Amino acid sequence: MTDVARRADPPERMCPSTPAANATVFLGMITPAGRVAYVTPAMPAEVALAEAAASDAPVESRYRLAGPCVTSSCGFWTGDHCGLGARLADSYQEVVAPAEVELPKCAIRRTCRWFAEQGAAACPACSHVVTDSR
């Protein structure tokens, strides 16, 4: 067996803030305080989409959805990483050191694009993100 054949495929990275059309995982709900209440264990996106169908508000304003990272098909992709994840981690690190914060219990940490690239600094910022904040 060659080295190439032995090497495992890298895990598919998940975008933790994706539109409904790309969603596969129901990541969390936006609380009245604007924070994310993460759903664990992982639930399919269809659960959130069915709940949201009764409302006129965009589903992305009430729920956080995750789905496969689409890299160069996304406006935040820089060519080699997610620019949104980097920006969020940078802005939050100015407020509080990530080491001081307990990481939220989310269902996608193992494959999350932001966590893979920014480490624990991404997670406190993530819990403030509303995908559609119109």
Ligand code: SF4
């Ligand atoms: S940034 Fe952190 S909290 Fe948010 S989805 Fe990724 S691993 Fe989970």
